[in-house]
Amino acid sequence: VTEEVTVEVRLGDRAYPVLVGSGVRARLAALLDPAARRVAVVTQAGIGFDVDPGREHKVFTIGHGEATKSLGTVEDLCRAWSRWGLTRADQVVAVGGGVVTDTAGFAAAVYHRGLGVVHVPTTLLGMVDAAIGGKTAVNLPEGKNLVGAFWQPTAVLCDTDALATLPERERRSGLGEMAKYHFLTGEDLASQPLVPRIAACVRIKADVVAADERENVTTDVAGRAILNYGHTLAHALETAGRYDLRHGEAVAIGLVYAAELAADLGRIDSARVGEHRRVVGEYELPSALPPDVDPAELVTLMSRDKKALNGLTFVLDGPDGIEVVTGVDPAAARRVLDRIGRAP
Numbered sequence: 001v002t003e004e005v006t007v008e009v010r011l012g013d014r015a016y017p018v019l020v021g022s023g024v025r026a027r028l029a030a031l032l033d034p035a036a037r038r039v040a041v042v043t044q045a046g047i048g049f050d051v052d053p054g055r056e057h058k059v060f061t062i063g064h065g066e067a068t069k070s071l072g073t074v075e076d077l078c079r080a081w082s083r084w085g086l087t088r089a090d091q092v093v094a095v096g097g098g099v100v101t102d103t104a105g106f107a108a109a110v111y112h113r114g115l116g117v118v119h120v121p122t123t124l125l126g127m128v129d130a131a132i133g134g135k136t137a138v139n140l141p142e143g144k145n146l147v148g149a150f151w152q153p154t155a156v157l158c159d160t161d162a163l164a165t166l167p168e169r170e171r172r173s174g175l176g177e178m179a180k181y182h183f184l185t186g187e188d189l190a191s192q193p194l195v196p197r198i199a200a201c202v203r204i205k206a207d208v209v210a211a212d213e214r215e216n217v218t219t220d221v222a223g224r225a226i227l228n229y230g231h232t233l234a235h236a237l238e239t240a241g242r243y244d245l246r247h248g249e250a251v252a253i254g255l256v257y258a259a260e261l262a263a264d265l266g267r268i269d270s271a272r273v274g275e276h277r278r279v280v281g282e283y284e285l286p287s288a289l290p291p292d293v294d295p296a297e298l299v300t301l302m303s304r305d306k307k308a309l310n311g312l313t314f315v316l317d318g319p320d321g322i323e324v325v326t327g328v329d330p331a332a333a334r335r336v337l338d339r340i341g342r343a344p
């Protein structure tokens with residue numbers, strides 16, 4: 001281990017460490033419950049990041065993509081664990097991106113009414129977002145993440161060695177989420193090396209989660225909702241479903257849009273908008289909409305966002321920092337969509 005940072009997620013008796021660094025996977029055996037005799041390792045083909053739980057273990061491989069995040073996969077995992085003899089004293093280790101940690105995390109939450117799980121995120125997005133905070137879920141044909149549980153892991157190991165094999169597009173997707181964190185903190189994250197930069201993102205998410213574990217959003221207390229900065233438009237683009245965008249790419253466009261919208265509403269000045277464009281640009285992420293978008297459709301989709309409380313709801317920058325803003329005029333939302341530009 002060259003450089004290692006530990007971030008504590010402060011959740012009382014469910015507090016847990018997030019270790020960030022090259023080689024931190026070596027800490028796995030020591031972080032598992034000493035009483036666990038067996039460990040079910042859940043991963044995907046092609047990740048190839050081996051972990052050693054230091055006791056009897058077996059690898060369970062799930063499929064790829066959103067279709068894998070299903071109740072069917074949860075049933076398959078639980079049945080395979082049961083046939084293998086995994087007991088409620090044993091543990092689960094999820095090695096992969098958000099698809100693996102969300103699915104294995106939810107299966108761990110319900111198998112024998114809850115088994116300890118350690119997450120070993122292998123994507124940048126997993127390290128700074130999906131594996132932190134205890135939200136687990138699978139999809140239904142009716143919508144994403146509709147069935148899930150809050151189930152905190154007992155530890156998270158962000159081993160940056162895993163990133164060596166991560167495809168470029170996936171890395172950029174993680175950078176989109178990282179760009180979001182720039183605006184949730186005063187720190188200049190971009191100038192930091194990877195390990196402290198990931199750790200800084202983890203710290204922000206961990207602190208927000210510790211303050212608002214179950215997303216008890218009100219209009220006065222932004223709480224966990226601020227983690228959705230840039231996400232209102234991103235979710236609309238994803239829901240429209242026609243665009244070739246990874247999540248972090250959609251978030252990058254959503255960040256620029258949120259900045260332009262905040263400026264349109266007189267909440268921030270053009271220099272601050274420029275800062276959003278600079279960070280997104282430095283990460284070589286898109287800032288313009290796909291060429292063939294239907295702005296009216298996007299406004300409709302944004303008004304149906306599940307975070308919407310009262311009319312069009314956005315997380316916007318402003319004089320008091322980033323906060324939830326309700327009742328945004330649809331005409332403004334539309335006007336700014338027309339203004340942010342289209343990719344060629």
Ligand SMILES: NC(=O)c1ccc[n+]([C@@H]2O[C@H](COP(=O)([O-])OP(=O)(O)OC[C@H]3O[C@@H](n4cnc5c(N)ncnc54)[C@H](O)[C@@H]3O)[C@@H](O)[C@H]2O)c1
Nearest residue numbers: 044047097098099100122123125126129130135162165166
């Ligand atoms: N629970 C949460 O709080 C939360 C937060 C954000 C996102 N998510 C969920 O996370 C999912 C997206 O996660 P993601 O972006 O990590 O995508 P992903 O899990 O689909 O991983 C992307 C691809 O990269 C591959 N891969 C992963 N690590 C690799 C490695 N080290 N080397 C080579 N290939 C590797 C995977 O097999 C997969 O094909 C979504 O389902 C989203 O809903 C959850």
Ligand SMILES: [Zn+2]
Nearest residue numbers: 177231247251
């Ligand atoms: Zn996101």
